[in-house]
Amino acid sequence: MGEAPALLVDDLQNEPLNGFELKNGTCKTTTTIGDKTYVIGGADDGTLSIEVQIFDRSHGEWVRPTVHGIKPLSCKGHSAVLLKDRILILKKGSKPDDQIWFLEFDTQYVRQLQNNFGNEVVVWSKGVTGNAEKPIVISGPSGVGKGTLIAMLMKEFPSMFGFSVSHTTRAPRNMEKDGVHYHFTEKSVMEKEIKDGKFLEFASVHGNLYGTSVEAVEVVADAGKRCILDIDVQGARSVRASSLEAIFVFICPPSMEDLEKRLRGRGTETEEQVLKRLRNAEAEIEQGKSSKIFDFILYNDNLEECYEKLKKLLGLDGFVTASPKSAPKEIILPTNHSLSKIDDKIIINCMSSELEKESKNLIVLDVSSLKGGAPGRTRGLDFQAINSFSDGLTETDQFS
Numbered sequence: 001m002g003e004a005p006a007l008l009v010d011d012l013q014n015e016p017l018n019g020f021e022l023k024n025g026t027c028k029t030t031t032t033i034g035d036k037t038y039v040i041g042g043a044d045d046g047t048l049s050i051e052v053q054i055f056d057r058s059h060g061e062w063v064r065p066t067v068h069g070i071k072p073l074s075c076k077g078h079s080a081v082l083l084k085d086r087i088l089i090l091k092k093g094s095k096p097d098d099q100i101w102f103l104e105f106d107t108q109y110v111r112q113l114q115n116n117f118g119n120e121v122v123v124w125s126k127g128v129t130g131n132a133e134k135p136i137v138i139s140g141p142s143g144v145g146k147g148t149l150i151a152m153l154m155k156e157f158p159s160m161f162g163f164s165v166s167h168t169t170r171a172p173r174n175m176e177k178d179g180v181h182y183h184f185t186e187k188s189v190m191e192k193e194i195k196d197g198k199f200l201e202f203a204s205v206h207g208n209l210y211g212t213s214v215e216a217v218e219v220v221a222d223a224g225k226r227c228i229l230d231i232d233v234q235g236a237r238s239v240r241a242s243s244l245e246a247i248f249v250f251i252c253p254p255s256m257e258d259l260e261k262r263l264r265g266r267g268t269e270t271e272e273q274v275l276k277r278l279r280n281a282e283a284e285i286e287q288g289k290s291s292k293i294f295d296f297i298l299y300n301d302n303l304e305e306c307y308e309k310l311k312k313l314l315g316l317d318g319f320v321t322a323s324p325k326s327a328p329k330e331i332i333l334p335t336n337h338s339l340s341k342i343d344d345k346i347i348i349n350c351m352s353s354e355l356e357k358e359s360k361n362l363i364v365l366d367v368s369s370l371k372g373g374a375p376g377r378t379r380g381l382d383f384q385a386i387n388s389f390s391d392g393l394t395e396t397d398q399f400s
């Protein structure tokens, strides 16, 4: 795979495009990977919304890829740099939380989608500074105590954990609040959103549809918290296969009799629903124990003991106080810039003539520790802003 040129909008007219001419002023960049040239930028309707087309040099034809993920909002232009499995897009004149994007063309997630869809696939993901700790996926049969254990964790460590609020088509229980316990939704609405790629995973459980939206996981990570997902075994399997790296915990009841007692004792289900949940529980326990999805299996016999074990495996035993993390500092990329790439570092050189007289402002973007978040996010970006003054001194600020 050849090194891509870091392109500025002005360079585009000079880019050889196998006879296909780019319209002037459409703010497009081209990045060539093997036989393919990815043309990213302003749509032909004259707006500056960001579209993707691929020119297949070996066949001399244009390919319109299937584009997954939410694409970046339109902008005044952008620069593009080729990384190993994705193209880094630096948007010009955009807000700090919307200026760095990735067009994935060969990540694990893209290859998985390519297998399913069988054609050219690319995926948009938004660049996020800093890392989020691995989310925790908790599964187990209905009534085993997942919700109780999660509530204990959130109560003891409120600034550390955040709950992924799932969508479901089941009716709310008496004490359940929309947007807090679940996003209660209509089946047709949820099915449409699943089709639109908004869900990290979904499954039909006990006759209802449940699913985790990408947003549900990312709002928790964006708040600097560690995300907890309470999902069934099918959902856990889907998350395992996704780009989201997580810790998987399965909670087992001490016996089926205890499970039945707890489920009935909770008093939230009709007799018919209780029986359905108990029937499903046997298969879930079987899968939870035998499949290689779960990193840990915990027996919830004595609640306090089980909670202590959960804390231990999360490294929280003996934990005294959780210091809230400070939000990452914001950095605004210069609209006028040139780019160069040295190993895993992208050097963004401010081209403002005013600034250039006195100092040469550089921003170094470190992409050595990129990590897939939920599909749609790439975490682990690290910035350094360097002001080099005419006397040779440098001033460095780190943002991560």
Ligand SMILES: Nc1nc2c(ncn2[C@@H]2O[C@H](COP(=O)(O)OP(=O)(O)O)[C@@H](O)[C@H]2O)c(=O)[nH]1
Pocket: 138, 139, 140, 141, 142, 143, 147, 166, 167, 170, 201, 202, 203, 205, 206, 210, 211, 212, 230, 231, 232, 233, 234, 235, 236
């Ligand atoms: N796959 C998947 N399962 C979910 C999701 N949210 C909840 N579940 C699972 O759906 C099942 C039923 O949940 P619920 O109706 O709240 O009943 P409860 O588990 O008995 O409290 C449980 O196994 C949950 O773990 C989700 O977003 N995705």
Ligand SMILES: Nc1ncnc2c1ncn2[C@@H]1O[C@H](COP(=O)(O)OP(=O)(O)O)[C@@H](O)[C@H]1O
Pocket: 140, 141, 142, 143, 144, 145, 146, 147, 148, 149, 262, 263, 265, 266, 300, 301, 302, 303, 304
């Ligand atoms: N270790 C335990 N021993 C006895 N009862 C428990 C234990 N853990 C949870 N419970 C009770 O069992 C019921 C079901 O627990 P819940 O957390 O709602 O299960 P889940 O979220 O897995 O469906 C609740 O009434 C809860 O208070």
